Amino acid sequence: MRFSSFNHKTILSTALVSLLSTSVFAQSSASGSDGPPLWPLFVGIAMIIGCAVFVLWYRRKHGVETTQYNYENRISTSSHTTDLEEGLDFEKELEWFRKAKKPSQKPRIRVGKPGNSNSQVKLSELTGGSLVPSEEDTKAYQDRLKKQQYFNLPINSFLKLTEARDFVQLPLSGDDALRSAIEQANEEFEEDEAVREIALRILSAFKTRNSIDALSQIALYDLSSNLRSKAITVLTEFDHESVFETVLLACADPTREVRAAAARGLFKLSFDRADAWKRIIASNDAYRMSHAARAAIESGIALKSFDRLVHYDMKIAYEAFALVGLLIHSGETREIFETIKESKDENVKFALLHCLSVIKDDRLLPELNKLRIDSSLPEAVLERVKETVSAYHPVMA
Numbered sequence: 001m002r003f004s005s006f007n008h009k010t011i012l013s014t015a016l017v018s019l020l021s022t023s024v025f026a027q028s029s030a031s032g033s034d035g036p037p038l039w040p041l042f043v044g045i046a047m048i049i050g051c052a053v054f055v056l057w058y059r060r061k062h063g064v065e066t067t068q069y070n071y072e073n074r075i076s077t078s079s080h081t082t083d084l085e086e087g088l089d090f091e092k093e094l095e096w097f098r099k100a101k102k103p104s105q106k107p108r109i110r111v112g113k114p115g116n117s118n119s120q121v122k123l124s125e126l127t128g129g130s131l132v133p134s135e136e137d138t139k140a141y142q143d144r145l146k147k148q149q150y151f152n153l154p155i156n157s158f159l160k161l162t163e164a165r166d167f168v169q170l171p172l173s174g175d176d177a178l179r180s181a182i183e184q185a186n187e188e189f190e191e192d193e194a195v196r197e198i199a200l201r202i203l204s205a206f207k208t209r210n211s212i213d214a215l216s217q218i219a220l221y222d223l224s225s226n227l228r229s230k231a232i233t234v235l236t237e238f239d240h241e242s243v244f245e246t247v248l249l250a251c252a253d254p255t256r257e258v259r260a261a262a263a264r265g266l267f268k269l270s271f272d273r274a275d276a277w278k279r280i281i282a283s284n285d286a287y288r289m290s291h292a293a294r295a296a297i298e299s300g301i302a303l304k305s306f307d308r309l310v311h312y313d314m315k316i317a318y319e320a321f322a323l324v325g326l327l328i329h330s331g332e333t334r335e336i337f338e339t340i341k342e343s344k345d346e347n348v349k350f351a352l353l354h355c356l357s358v359i360k361d362d363r364l365l366p367e368l369n370k371l372r373i374d375s376s377l378p379e380a381v382l383e384r385v386k387e388t389v390s391a392y393h394p395v396m397a
Contacts, residue, residue, distance in 0.1 A: 149347065150310075150346075150347045150350050150351075153310050153311075153312065153317070153347070153351070154311075154312065154313075154314040154317045154318070155309050155310060155317050155321065155351045155354060156354065157314075158317075158318060158321050158354075158358065159358055160358060161278060161281070161321075161322060161325045161358075161359060162278075163278070163282070164275040164276075164278035164279045164282055165272075165275050167240075167241040167242075167271070167275075169209065169242070170207065170208055170209040170212065170240060170242065171208055171209065172208060172209050172210050173206055173208040173210060173211070175206065177202060178202070178203070178206050178208070178210065178211060180199075180202075181199040181200075181202035181203050181214070182199075182203070182210065182211075182214045184196065184198070184199035185199040185200060185203060185214050185215075185217070185218055186214075186217070187222060187223060193224050193226075193227065196218070196222070196224070196227060197227060197230070200215070200218060200227060200230060200231060200234070203215050203234070204234040204237075207238050207240070209242070212235065212238065212240070212242055212243060215231045215234055215235055215246075216231075216235070216243075216246040218231040219231035219232050219235060219246055219247075219250055219258075220246060220249060220250065225253075225255040225257050225258055226257075228250070228253065228255070228258045229255075229257050229258045229260075229261040232246075232247060232250050232258065232261040232262050232265055233261055233265065235247060235265065236261075236264070236265030236268055236269065239268070239269055239270055239271070240271075241271050241275075241276060241279075243269075244266075244269065244271075244273070244276040245276070245280065245288075245292060247262050247265045247266050247269070248262075248266065248292055248295050248296065249291065249292065249295045250262035250265075251263055251266060251295055251296075251298075251299035251301065252294065252295040252298040252299055259299065262299075263299065266301075272319075273319050273322075274315075274318050274319040274321075274322040275322075277319070277322040277323050277325070277326050278322050278325070280292050280326060281322075281325060281326055281329050286330070289326060289329055289330035290330045290331065290332060292326065292330070293326055293327050293330040293332040294332060296323060296326070296327075297327075297332060297335055301323070302323060302327060302335055303335065303339070305319070305320035305323045305324065306320070306324075306335075306336075306339050306343070306348055306351075306352065307345070307348060308320035309321065309324070309348060309351035309352065309355070310345070310347045310348055310351050321355060324336065324352070324355045324359070325355070325359045328355070328356070328359045328361050328364070329359070329361065331361075331363060333363075333364060333367070336352055336355075336356070337367050337371070339352060340352050340353065340371065340377075340381070341371075341374065341376070341377065346378065346380065346381065349381050349384070350381070350384055353381075353384045353385060353387075353388045354388075356368070356388050357387065357388040357391040357392075360391065360392055362392070364392075365389070365392060365393075368385060368388060368389050368392075369389065371385045372385050372386060372389065
């Protein structure tokens with residue numbers, strides 16, 4: 001039995017109460033019954049009480065204290081933890097704990113105070129000069145950056161105009177309906193526009209060389225702008241190399257309806273337009289080249305091609321290169337030199353000068369010499385003009 005929750009007063013009180021209760025119960029039982037004597041019961045109770053008193057005396061005698069849940073006893077019981085502490089070295093454990101708590105060493109960016117040169121990033125290491133680069137250094141860096149960007153463009157890989165590839169010619173047809181439609185489509189023989197429109201529909205059913213020739217005549221020379229635009233639409237649907245020049249010339253038509261149809265048709269054609277430009281050059285027909293070049297200029301195609309010279313797509317850049325070649329061979333170069341003077345994109349100026357140095361024409365030298373003394377041009381452009389002139393006659397550079 002544990003006596004931790006009882007003191008000696010409690011035990012004695014309980015024993016006395018039990019003894020009195022038992023004596024009272026025994027007297028009342030003895031007075032009302034004739035049974036056996038009750039003295040053995042008294043002896044047993046006395047022995048129990050005696051044992052309880054002996055245990056209490058023994059615990060107090062030998063200093064065995066009962067566990068009390070108070071602050072003093074809680075402090076005193078801490079002495080029993082020494083057994084656990086014997087296997088621990090607190091100095092070593094504390095040192096380990098401090099190391100474990102140290103933050104990971106990360107590089108810190110120190111913000112120095114004004115005047116502390118050791119804590120500041122030296123711009124001279126980046127610029128190769130003073131802490132604050134001059135305007136000349138900044139301009140030189142920008143020029144180098146522009147040159148690097150320009151030399152990465154595909155235009156620098158174009159060193160000549162290659163020959164145009166041949167294409168399969170369409171066959172001629174001797175169909176009677178086709179020949180009749182060709183005659184009726186000619187306004188010299190048929191003045192009625194409705195009849196010519198019916199003839200145009202018949203021609204659209206024949207994808208042949210003679211039907212394309214008849215449709216080209218309608219697209220370029222018919223008095224009805226409605227029929228001209230419809231003829232352009234039919235030719236575009238044929239999507240053959242032989243229709244390119246007609247669609248191009250229609251881009252300079254005086255009627256807006258026809259120009260719109262031609263512009264839509266020109267960019268719907270799926271064949272290589274660079275070869276189409278080169279075929280016109282290969283004809284060596286001055287009137288034909290000039291006519292096609294003027295159509296490209298008046299329709300705005302030429303000016304848009306100048307910007308496409310610096311495109312990163314080689315196919316797009318080469319098509320523009322071929323068109324500039326047509327302008328040079330035809331002598332229609334006024335827009336080229338105006339763009340070199342006025343363009344805000346220096347790379348476009350470099351690209352046009354590159355074209356002039358690759359596709360040489362002695363007729364360009366007077367204009368190039370004027371550019372050499374043009375003070376409005378940037379120094380880098382003037383230097384490129386000199387290189388272009390030297391490509392014609394090195395002694396003049």
